[in-house]
Amino acid sequence: MSGRVVILGGGTGGTLVANRLRRALPPGAAEITVIDRDDRHLYQPGLLFVPFGLTRVDQITRPRHRQLHHGITFVEATVDQVDLETNRVLLADGATVPYDVLVVASGAALLPEETEGLEALRRRDRVFTFYDPIGAAALAPALAGFDGGRLVLNVVDMPIKCPVAPLEFVFLADWYFRRRGIRELVDLVLVTPLDGAFTRPVASRMLGELLDRKGVELVTEFSTASVDEPDRRLHGYDGRTVPFDLAVVVPIHGGQPYVGRSAGLGDALGFVPTDRHTLQSTVRPNVFVIGDASDLPASKAGSVTHFEGTTLVENVRRFLAGEALASRFDGHANCFIEAGAGKALLIDFNYETEPLPGHYPLAIGLPLLRESRRNHLGKLLFQWVYWHVLLSGHEVPGISATMPLAGKWRVPAA
Ligand SMILES: Cc1cc2nc3c(=O)[nH]c(=O)nc-3n(C[C@H](O)[C@H](O)[C@H](O)COP(=O)(O)OP(=O)(O)OC[C@H]3O[C@@H](n4cnc5c(N)ncnc54)[C@H](O)[C@@H]3O)c2cc1C
Structure with missing residues (x-):
């Protein structure tokens, strides 16, 4: 057993897989390389608390390479594409990295450019997101200066990372404006493409009741066509409009752009087709996938990524040893x-x-x-x-x- 294991992405999945493989494989059995475009590992669940002044981006960020154990090579570079035919990763700086086993752990990308009017996110005036660090930090002073009106949280489309984070945002907003003594001056509205508060029936009913108790209006089955900042309205494809004074938007998610540039690697959305129980990709036997980068019908969440790690590491070990894969991941x-x-x-x-x-x-x-x-x-x-x-x-x-x-x-x- 020996091989070059190359892991694309040093976020939640890439880091935990690299560290687990280091321990699971016999010494000298594999060279493990993690490639990421930067050296800043962000604890993404912490972004929820940034707009409410409960933490800062620098308090939830650590050097990426420091999370990787001794014996793992960290390469700070942007992946440009993967050549599945020659088993090589091409980097944006022109270098190539050959692999025997590839682990795709590059997460999901936010695609605000897919929605008309969402260039307003760059102006950070009345339209914000808390799904990236710059947006979350910019939203903090905007919320602090918000003295009343309609605060609308809009999920443009599914799937998104952490499908409960928009609910958490409006629950925290309810608490935040109560604490400031102006809750009765703020209308909180959650606008979602789902037919309820959540994807599955029992939780959807119970979370819907909680929104009701906290006085949050729920607008369902809203498919956002555009965000009109000057007119302060969301426009739906079905002709409905939702007025806002401050909009917090969760943009459409897709796979990373390099997946689209890599012949045969991704689906139409840029996610990598993956076996739901083994976590081996269905595009090549020596390509495995963890976390938000896959097309699995599981939540795009750190907890899922963590649970996937157990099966994925075992299966990379088995693959290198020529053994049958374990079908263990249950979503x-x-x-x-x-x-x-x-x-x-x-x-x-x-x-x-x-x-x-x-x-x-x-x-x-x-x-x-x-x-x-x-x-x-x-x-x-x-x-x-x-x-x-x-x-x-x-x-x-x-x-x-x-x-x-x-x-x-x-x-x-x-
Ligand atoms: C606001 C918010 C709140 C959340 N809350 C929770 C929560 O409470 N609980 C929970 O379980 N999950 C939560 N999540 C989701 C969780 O953070 C992700 O599901 C998890 O980080 C996925 O891990 P991953 O390894 O797939 O992707 P990531 O951790 O995103 O890592 C992907 C890595 O790939 C790198 N990369 C991408 N493209 C390239 C390229 N071309 N070249 C080089 N490197 C590249 C990126 O830089 C990144 O480091 C939340 C997410 C957000 C945004």
């Missing part, structure tokens, strides 16, 4: 949902089982789909776990990569 996802006022909810689900109430990971664990202080503490603690346990590739004690059923209650969907 497991879990997310804390910050609800404001020091409380959060937790959801846990997989391909087959929707988020259900109960407890996690066992019958006496954290409450599921219910606001609690313990969940909020879990959300805060998670940043420490991310830097010290998850990225370094260790198992989180008590948390299994496959979804536990113990502790979950079956409830009627209606």
